[in-house]
Amino acid sequence: MNARLSSLLVAGGVVLAGIHTGSLLASPAIEAASHKATLLSTSLESNGTGAKVFLRVPGMEAQPGVQVLSNPHRVVLDLPGVDRGTAVTRKDLAQLAHPLIQKARLAQFVTGPKPVTRLVLEVVPGTQVLVGSTLDGVQLLLSPGEGRVSARIDATMRPQAVQPLAVEMASAAPVVAVSVPPPAAAPKTIANLSPLPAMGGAFQSLPQIALPTALTAVAPEAAQAPEAEKPHAQPAPYGATRTLGEGRTKYTGSKITIALSNTDIREFLQILADTGKLNLVMDPDVTGTFGFRFTDTPWDQVLDVVLKNAGLGKEIQNGVLRVAKIDKLQKEEEERKKLDEIKALAGELQTITKPLSYAKVADVQKILKDMLTKRGSAILDERTNTLIITDLPRNISIIDDLIQTLDVQIQQVQIEARVVEANKNWQREFGVKWPQSNKGDVAITGGGGTGSGSTPWVGSTSPFWNGTTGLERPVSGQLGAIAWSPGKDGSTSIAAPAGELWLSFLSNRFSINAVLQAMEQNGTLKIVSSPKVVTQNNKKATILSGEKIPYPTQQGGASGGAITVAFIDANLQLDVTPQITSEGTIIMDLKVEKAEADFTRQVNGTPTITRKSIETQVLVRDGGTAVLGGVYVTNSTTGSTSVPFLSKIPVIGFLFRNNTRAEQNKELLIFITPRVLRQ
Secondary structure (H helix, E strand, O other), X not given: OHHXXXXXHHHHHHHHHHHOOOOOOOHHHHHHHHOOEEOOEEEEXXXXXXXXXXXXXXXXXXXXXXXXXXXXXXXXXXXXXXXXXXXXXXXXXXXXXXXXXXXXXXXXXXXXXXXXXXXXXXXXXXXXXXXXXXXXXXXXXXXOOOOOOEXXXXXXXXXXXXXXXXXXXXXXXXXXXXXXXXXXXXXXXXXXXXXXXXXXXXXXXXXXXXXXXXXXXXXXXHHOOOOOOOOEOOOOXXXXXXXXXXXXXOOOOOEXXXXXXXXXXXXXXXXXXXXXXXXEEEOOOOOOEEXXXXXXXXXXXXXXXXXXXXXXXXXXXXXXXXXXXXXXXXXXXXXXXXXXXXXXXXXXXXXXXXXXXXXXXXXXXXXXXXXXOOOOEEEXXXXXXXXXXXXXXXXXXXXXXXXXXXXXXXXXXXXXXXXEEEEEEEEEEEEEEOOOOOOHHHOOOEOOEOOOOOOOOOOOOOOOOOEEXXXXXOOOOOEEEEEOOOOOOOOXXXXXXXXXXXXXXXXXXXXXXXXXXXXXXXXXXXXXXXXXXXXXXXXXXXXXXXXXXXXXXXXXXXXXXXXXXXXXXXXXXXXXXXXXXXXXXXXXXXXXXXXXXXXXXXXXXXXXXXXXXXXXXXXXXOOOOEEEEEEEEEEEEEEEEEOOOHHHOOOOHHHHEEEEEEEEEEEEEEEEEEEEEOO
8 A cells, every 4th residue: 555655646746747847846857958058079088998978068957868779880869958059060070089989970950949969979889888967068988898789878977866767858859857756665666657648737648657666566447558559560480471661569458358239439439438548539420330349358459440440540649539530630630740841941041151172062962952941942053162052040950961971082992903814835847848859958969960940850860859760661662760759848848847857868760858847836925904093982984095997998888889997996995983882892893805906817908806805893802802704725736737548657657747736825814903092
């Protein structure tokens, strides 16, 4: 009984705080929300692996609010009753640099009589943040940790030894703290009180009261919330489909069992309103007779099901349940939105000029079109690269922060590509040349040869070439001569021998002359092309080096037309678009092409164009080198030209054939090396 009496006393005290706005209990919260303080400075002090961030806000009386957001990890600090001012500049925020803090942003989150200044710190994973108030402002203690990022308010850091009571303000500002002394004789147990209907005060209904010495549980009928909580997302089972944003409403009303037939819906709604301890207002068009049967079902769930079945909607405000047609409620909501929009657009406009240093005004203007209010405008002056912005004062600060974020120096990237070509040739040939006359490089003198080049290749007297004589002709009885050539010049012989060996057997009746030929050739060719280009992040760059090869073309068909000269490109070209990632690596869209003229292969005097190209996307670390691709070609050739039958004779068969063996290796490699240029 004592515990229940204590809980009622505390609840009654909070209700009285909402009724008597000028009472002692409510005064600190109201004054904290209405009093304006100004942020004067920010500072950071390193403490080993941790850091302390101090915000100097003289005269701040409200308790700060803190929350944690993910993707990226952010700690959001709200300062109720604090005006951002102009003392803290962008340069001051840049000095909040620490291994735990990746980025800091400051903005006027809420304007008007109850301003709120918001500080956002992007932190590394696992950072632990402790927030507390001091006599001269707010300080944040950051320390490294593991797991999720967490942030909390430490009441022991406040000069006054009081325990905060969180009360949600009606202005949608961050949480404001109200100090409530605990009851003297309250037992140390924990309970949650039901939301209390507002009674005309400045506060909304309290969803929960948390005290250091909590209370015993109240009766179930008094602990039921009239409004259903917001839906909570439930994890979908593995392999199941799920609609984004889909959730299940959690009902907390007391369970009822009821079975009615042919019941007027107005009477049934009165039963549900009594169960939920709510006042009830029904529009005249709420009519109909229905049958209902529910077993152990929360009353707020019964209410939703019945209204949905009847095509009705509801709204609960300050402990009053109103039921009407859905289309009527939607129309009223639209009218409220229009009214709120009109109110939001009311007020005098403010005009500022923003000269830009790095961004182009035309690009920024396209982004600001969606940020301006209906009354706002952004005029650009391309000559001075200046934006002239006119809008409501509360939106000007937001646009100013956005422009500061966009107007930053873009990092530059140097990309170097190397195209390496290596060709290796090897060739070996063996052949035999059979002289047919006493001339050229086999001419001799003496005997019957004159060496003049007009001597027959076989004669009646020795020496003569590859023939025999002294044969008697069967008809006349005279001596005859026979000559032969065992190998055709150009077939068994080679075109450009590196060495020759002459063999000759001569007699007065028989002559054999041969020249052994051999050649071996090796060659290595290496070509390195290295185009290099510098460009800004996310900007395409092209570098080209080459020539245009002319070739004739005939107009008007194959004959009779005029001949003109056209050109074809033979270039080394690099096209690249780099993107610097947050990890410091570089993603590149690349196209490397090399085209060159091959004058060893011509068609009507025009050389053939050989092309080598690669187009890809690659991720490379800063300063690293990646092999984009490579082509390795090996040609091996073995050939032989010989005289039939004679080339098959053992031991001397090589005198009647030409053997050729050749190998050719071609290798192509493409390397890429990006480097971020730091100023």
